[in-house]
């Protein structure tokens with residue numbers, strides 16, 4: 150009797166046993182199709198001793214239906230799945246799903262049919278059809294994806310297929326990727342870079358677990374340097390994963406990569422088309438040879454893919470918030486990357502100019518090897534940084550640029566140099582109210598104001614995505630022409646710049662304006678060619694960009710992130726301002742940074758102005774030690790939510806009432822979560838503050854495992870929450 154245990158891709162189901170039919174050969178890691186009631190489900194064959202399940206007598210076992218023709222998952226990856234589920238208190242199945250990346254990559258043929266406009270016209274050109282056809286100009290994708298793009302039903306598009314307006318294109322998802330050549334265009338490294346590159350490449354060849362903290366100032370050539378480690382992996386015929394924090398950055402990265410290696414890498418992120426996703430997944434699983442995937446560049450979800458032969462992981466801008474996933478499996482890709490490297494015995498590089506305190510602490514303890522690049526490449530100087538005290542240098546009413554910043558902007562425009570203004574707020578104004586009745590526009594689904602977006606004439610919630618057209622009259626009192634914008638967003642700053650510098654060419658750069666790789670490429674090309682004088686942007690502009698003519702950076706409100714007293718508020722402010730400052734003076738001309746603040750004496754602002762990173766980290770270390778925060782202690786959160794406020798509160802109270810009494814874990818709450826209403830769900834939170842050595846996960850599992858809740862209640866656990 151050949152019996153196997155399956156991890157089923159459904160978090161609500163436990164592991165189940167099946168019979169392997171004669172002639173089918175499976176082993177741990179095999180992906181199989183199994184019957185479940187009347188349905189078919191995907192599962193992974195798991196070692197039964199590692200996955201306890203209810204015992205079912207042999208006679209009752211149902212046979213597996215089929216074996217999915219992909220390489221079985223490697224034991225190292227199965228251990229990573231177990232570790233991730235265990236550490237983050239998440240269902241194994243949810244983690245496993247990230248490996249299979251929607252399953253669509255697996256089943257079915259290697260070709261898929263996509264559709265595109267044929268150039269023909271429908272018999273009857275209804276307004277709906279006309280709108281759909283306009284939206285689909287230049288697109289090619291599956292019917293379902295096209296329906297999403299055009300905002301119409303699949304039925305409408307099938308009608309267009311039948312009339313020949315949309316024509317089918319067969320896409321081969323197994324077509325090979327172009328080969329990257331490690332010797333295509335190697336740079337000449339300066340001595341410090343060469344030293345670091347040699348160490349990294351040596352570690353790739355050694356094939357051992359080795360975490361590195363590549364700690365280099367902005368513009369020091371971190372990318373250029375770790376490319377040499379990539380080259381070493383390519384030479385050894387192994388795969389590389391480079392994690393980037395933001396899709397908007399990948400466009401510039403891809404160009405650079407192609408310049409160095411003669412071919413673009415394989416791209417992975419959550420909005421890939423299904424054909425691209427399937428092609429990439431199969432190429433990653435099939436390995437680096439014969440047109441498979443050699444180097445994969447992706448968002449955090451690329452971390453869990455089943456690489457056939459991984460030789461190196463790089464986490465670029467490793468300090469970035471976006472590596473922390475905050476729904477589903479709440480994991481930190483930076484930390485899981487290190488674990489994956491450990492399970493698979495390979496080097497992992499965390500690159501940053503502003504490392505997280507946790508990463509620096511690991512380097513200090515000797516767990517990570519710290520590699521330093523302390524000078525900008527090619528003799529470029531670090532920018533001069535000064536604060537502008539807003540309590541003394543006041544902008545005019547309803548304006549946000551203080552006189553010194555205005556003067557600096559004028560000066561740069563006169564010289565034909567570029568400026569960048571940073572404010573981490575999308576839209577025109579964070580709060581809109583009615584001048585007659587004082588009504589404030591609030592999101593019905595979230596504890597948040599609606600943000601006016603003047604460019605698109607809409608009010609939007611930045612938490613749930615709700616959008617409405619900006620009304621002409623107040624919904625409360627009915628008066629017209631009544632809206633007052635309170636406070637600035639980037640669009641309003643751009644208006645102010647236009648008022649001060651009528652001739653300046655201004656670009657607003659946010660996730661609203663740069664929402665596709667094409668837009669990102671367009672922006673980068675314009676900014677590089679000197680077609681933009683002033684860039685006004687959110688955190689998007691703090692990262693990665695390299696514009697040689699950019700010589701002035703203005704931080705509109707350095708205090709913004711410090712409000713609220715969040716655990717990482719100071720560190721995040723330091724990182725954002727230091728990163729955006731790092732965009733200035735990267736070329737031949739020196740850079741200047743002006744930081745507008747009401748608290749020039751605050752330790753983080755003073756450290757920024759003095760360019761004294763060590764002083765900041767020293768102060769932050771003390772603050773964290775006092776708070777029992779990472780790296781000294783650990784925090785975890787339990788979030789209880791429901792569409793019904795009372796139900797959520799009661800469930801949270803029930804959890805609170807059964808809290809364990811422990812010496813090394815302090816439990817706070819429940820209290821309303823910072824976003825007490827989010828996407829229509831009321832949220833309460835309990836916080837756990839534990840000693841480093843405490844087994845928080847075990848405590849939480851035992852505690853929560855003993856409770857059950859009404860259907861509508863969701864309880865989620867956030868280990869090492871990013872902020873609270």
Ligand code: ADP
Nearest residue numbers: 336337338339367368369370371372373526695
């Ligand atoms: P970082 O990642 O540390 O911010 P980059 O790798 O982006 O730094 O390098 C900054 C700029 O300097 C880039 O334009 C890069 O191409 C250039 N650069 C760095 N090192 C070299 C080198 N050895 N040879 C040529 N150009 C270099």
Ligand code: ZN
Nearest residue numbers: 592595610613
């Ligand atoms: Zn909302």
